[in-house]
Amino acid sequence: MPSIDHMTRSEVRKLARRGKLIDESFKVFQRTVYPGAPDDQVQAMRICFFAGAAELFALMHAGLDDGLSETDGDLAFMEQWVNELERFHKRTNDTMTAGGRQQ
Numbered sequence: 001m002p003s004i005d006h007m008t009r010s011e012v013r014k015l016a017r018r019g020k021l022i023d024e025s026f027k028v029f030q031r032t033v034y035p036g037a038p039d040d041q042v043q044a045m046r047i048c049f050f051a052g053a054a055e056l057f058a059l060m061h062a063g064l065d066d067g068l069s070e071t072d073g074d075l076a077f078m079e080q081w082v083n084e085l086e087r088f089h090k091r092t093n094d095t096m097t098a099g100g101r102q103q
Helices: 009-017 021-033 039-063 072-098
Strands: none
Touching: 009 021, 021 039, 021 072, 039 072
């Protein structure tokens, strides 16, 4: 399976409907960043990966304004943490590319 970044919206939504989006994202991450990792390390990473996803979900809901539609504050809040994640993702990709590993 290709990187999640290269999947179409319909492929991402299909994985989400099947309850496999975060799991597939983890598998792509593990194969790309830690190929050949021992099973116990893969299991520990999977727990951390899912815990991070769950924490982000909780933080997103805690930081949003109450109401049925988004506010300017909601949009700014989301933009800020999305930018943080994108910076991290870019640094990770740059490091992997510099180390000879390609996604």
